[in-house]
Amino acid sequence: MHMQRAEMVLRDARHHLDLWLEVADARAPQSSRLPRLRHLLAEVEGALVLTHVDQADREAVLAWQEVLPEPCFFVNARQTAPNALRRWIMNHMGRPPLRIFVAGLPNVGKSTLINRLAGARVAPVGARAGVTRAETWVRRGDLAILDLPGIMPRQPGIVAAALGLVPEGQYDPMEAAMAVLDRLPGAADRFGIDVDQEVSLASVAANQHLVGKGGSLNLERAAAKVLQDLRSGRIVPAQLEWPDGQ
Numbered sequence: 001m002h003m004q005r006a007e008m009v010l011r012d013a014r015h016h017l018d019l020w021l022e023v024a025d026a027r028a029p030q031s032s033r034l035p036r037l038r039h040l041l042a043e044v045e046g047a048l049v050l051t052h053v054d055q056a057d058r059e060a061v062l063a064w065q066e067v068l069p070e071p072c073f074f075v076n077a078r079q080t081a082p083n084a085l086r087r088w089i090m091n092h093m094g095r096p097p098l099r100i101f102v103a104g105l106p107n108v109g110k111s112t113l114i115n116r117l118a119g120a121r122v123a124p125v126g127a128r129a130g131v132t133r134a135e136t137w138v139r140r141g142d143l144a145i146l147d148l149p150g151i152m153p154r155q156p157g158i159v160a161a162a163l164g165l166v167p168e169g170q171y172d173p174m175e176a177a178m179a180v181l182d183r184l185p186g187a188a189d190r191f192g193i194d195v196d197q198e199v200s201l202a203s204v205a206a207n208q209h210l211v212g213k214g215g216s217l218n219l220e221r222a223a224a225k226v227l228q229d230l231r232s233g234r235i236v237p238a239q240l241e242w243p244d245g246q
């Protein structure tokens with residue numbers, strides 16, 4: 001869903017909402033956010049929830065906590081929703097149901113988080129952008145949660161693309177893989193790139209024996225491998241963004 005359509009849904013929904021959750025990714029708290037969201041929902045209370053804390057760098061999480069707007073919760077959405085988030089939500093309970101709006105980029109973990117909050121697998125989840133196709137209310141106990149398709153920012157960044165938050169075909173995988181190699185020393189290590197070797201897709205292809213017809217290095221397969229290993233959690237911590245100056 002594009003930002004334009006999301007804005008229409010938000011404008012309609014905001015008068016029927018008690019709370020909103022902006023979901024982003026702890027590995028890239030800047031590129032995975034939708035700052036317009038809080039602007040549009042200024043009169044409703046909300047919180048920022050950063051998923052994938054299990055794949056983020058601990059020190060980066062502490063540093064981000066200092067600079068991100070409050071309230072802000074770091075979670076592994078695949079595990080039980082943390083008590084702090086649950087408590088914060090329940091503290092807003094007036095007359096049930098409490099109506100919560102959950103939005104963010106594609107594939108950040110919105111539906112996974114909703115399933116945790118609902119305590120049941122009510123929203124479909126998948127490891128690619130675009131799993132939730134239409135806005136769907138999930139009703140469970142005292143909570144009514146609106147699961148939304150991912151919202152595409154006007155100009156999605158390459159770091160978000162690297163994490164799989166941008167639908168395939170809308171970014172250059174080689175550029176995304178290079179962004180990973182540039183930002184994560186752990187990735188270069190994983191692909192056997194020595195300190196005296198240039199960090200490039202060519203060195204990944206050479207070390208991983210990814211050769212095409214005629215023996216030339218296959219840079220496309222090298223890029224696909226880097227992105228696949230990042231997204232499947234084989235490169236950890238996978239901290240792609242730190243607060244400014246760190």
Ligand SMILES: Nc1nc2c(ncn2[C@@H]2O[C@H](COP(=O)(O)OP(=O)(O)OP(=O)(O)O)[C@@H](O)[C@H]2O)c(=O)[nH]1
Nearest residue numbers: 052076077107108109110111112126130131132150
């Ligand atoms: N390791 C880890 N994986 C997570 C976490 N949150 C979500 N995931 C995984 O991320 C993938 C995407 O999760 P979804 O809940 O479908 O994401 P979504 O934001 O609803 O995606 P769309 O509906 O496509 O916009 C799934 O494979 C989840 O298992 C997390 O905190 N840690």
Ligand SMILES: [Mg+2]
Nearest residue numbers: 110111131132
């Ligand atoms: Mg979803």
